[in-house]
């Protein structure tokens with residue numbers, strides 16, 4: 001995501017008071033969600049999302065998705081701990097020329113540097129460190145696309161930094177708003193793309209009194225064609241989303257209004273955001289399963305990426321000032337894991353119902369332990385008129401989000 005002017009305009013236009021007031025009539029949890037959603041709206045104007053189900057289910061499904069081989073037979077890559085690793089990051093804000101301003105935490109005054117000196121250690125095995133040459137060999141001749149909100153973008157930016165340590169990529173394409181982007185690595189004929197989609201499904205923002213309202217009408221049964229049209233030609237798709245569902249949205253199927261979330265209207269049912277999540281992922285994955293022109297390579301669903309506001313919410317002085325990870329079981333909630341498992345259930349369904357290959361990048365557990373990995377106050381908040389607001393949603397580069405690409409490398413190696 002970019003923290004550029006369009007986003008700050010969104011911020012000012014946004015009726016945050018309305019959200020706050022609405023929120024009070026909901027449970028605290030929902031209020032928290034609403035607040036999170038606004039935050040993400042602003043930052044992500046570039047975006048992301050959740051649900052709750054039992055933890056054991058999550059573990060089962062993730063094991064399923066990694067299809068381990070020989071030595072790592074039983075190893076679930078997504079359950080583990082962060083352990084100290086003084087080797088640090090593969091790159092710095094000097095060595096990565098494409099590092100986005102908003103994630104360049106060092107440049108914006110972050111002084112503690114130890115938060116990059118950790119690596120993800122699955123309980124039952126080692127996760128190999130990302131190697132640009134190895135990764136490029138795996139994806140030789142292929143096209144890989146990240147599809148989703150600003151956190152999908154954040155992972156693409158991390159991968160770009162990691163790969164650019166080996167080869168300078170060619171900047172091939174950028175749309176007017178820098179939401180769709182293409183990079184190319186000539187040595188291995190590898191194409192890296194990002195497709196922006198707030199909801200994965202078709203959505204229109206309501207215009208009220210001539211200005212964008214921040215309220216959306218979502219067609220839960222219709223895929224967002226902006227990314228779907230671009231899918232043929234993509235070999236590896238990494239799909240994600242959730243955060244944009246924490247806001248006032250209206251849900252339709254077959255063109256009929258079913259209800260809404262974070263809403264307050266007498267004649268419309270408040271269904272809650274969890275109503276939408278499984279339907280949205282089902283729609284997206286079904287589209288991929290049914291798409292005749294689309295490659296049969298592999299689709300990965302990257303699960304919910306938790307935010308870490310403490311001592312308030314984004315607009316009430318909430319921040320994220322920790323400088324080291326938590327340990328397994330110490331942070332996070334069933335609620336966060338549950339959002340991941342809703343997504344995983346839909347991946348299982350897609351596997352059963354179709355012939356394409358699906359997997360997950362189950363990052364929720366690992367990232368629940370990384371309250372120290374966000375920009376906090378260290379992003380360009382002054383430049384865009386948001387001085388004093390912390391970003392505890394996105395992830396610093398370099399930072400723990402780089403581990404998502406260690407995981408991606410491991411999963412592609414196994415699946416490919």
Ligand SMILES: *[C@@H]1O[C@H](CO)[C@@H](O)[C@H](O)[C@H]1NC(C)=O
Pocket residue numbers: 084085086087
């Ligand atoms: C640093 O990396 C090397 C080679 O990959 C490895 O052998 C070593 O154990 C690592 N050091 C630490 C402190 O993890």
Ligand SMILES: *[C@@H]1O[C@H](CO)[C@@H](O)[C@H](O)[C@H]1NC(C)=O
Pocket residue numbers: 093094104105106107110
């Ligand atoms: C990189 O981060 C350091 C702080 O760690 C900062 O002093 C420097 O200005 C940053 N450099 C660039 C090119 O962003």
Ligand SMILES: *[C@@H]1O[C@H](CO)[C@@H](O)[C@H](O)[C@H]1NC(C)=O
Pocket residue numbers: 141142189
């Ligand atoms: C690059 O990969 C694409 C897709 O596999 C292929 O069609 C094309 O011929 C390749 N180009 C080169 C220069 O190898």
Ligand SMILES: *[C@@H]1O[C@H](CO)[C@@H](O)[C@H](O)[C@H]1NC(C)=O
Pocket residue numbers: 208209
């Ligand atoms: C639209 O503008 C009119 C006139 O300024 C005002 O009365 C009305 O409350 C506004 N509606 C909304 C939804 O803001």
Ligand SMILES: *[C@@H]1O[C@H](CO)[C@@H](O)[C@H](O)[C@H]1NC(C)=O
Pocket residue numbers: 257265267268
């Ligand atoms: C609900 O009521 C409002 C105000 O009376 C009206 O504008 C709207 O069209 C109604 N919506 C539905 C789905 O009936």
